[in-house]
Structures are given as structure tokens and as C-alpha cells.
Amino acid sequence: MGRGDKRTRRGKIFAGSFGKTRPQGRKKTVAKIEETKSDKTDKE
Numbered sequence: 001m002g003r004g005d006k007r008t009r010r011g012k013i014f015a016g017s018f019g020k021t022r023p024q025g026r027k028k029t030v031a032k033i034e035e036t037k038s039d040k041t042d043k044e
Helices: 010-014 035-043
Strands: none
Touching: none
16 A cells, blocks of 8 residues: 555545545535524423
8 A cells, every 4th residue: 555556545646636535625514503592492
């Protein structure tokens, strides 16, 4: 394993490819919905 192995991060850098081992870009953050205390008490 090493530079020639496309399954590893170092191998992907050497080959110039991207994948699960070397993701490109960032994931979008999901907005969190906040519940108030009154919403929680109404459900019970």
C-alpha cells in the first residue's frame, strides 16, 4: 500500500483522483429546528 494504491488517501493524491477516501468540497449544514418548552409540553 502506498502511492500506487488508489484505495488509500495517499494513492488518490498521487493519482489525482477523488472519492470517499478523499472527498472534494464540504457537506452542506442542515438548519436545526429548535423546539420551545411550550411545544414540548403540548405534545405530552
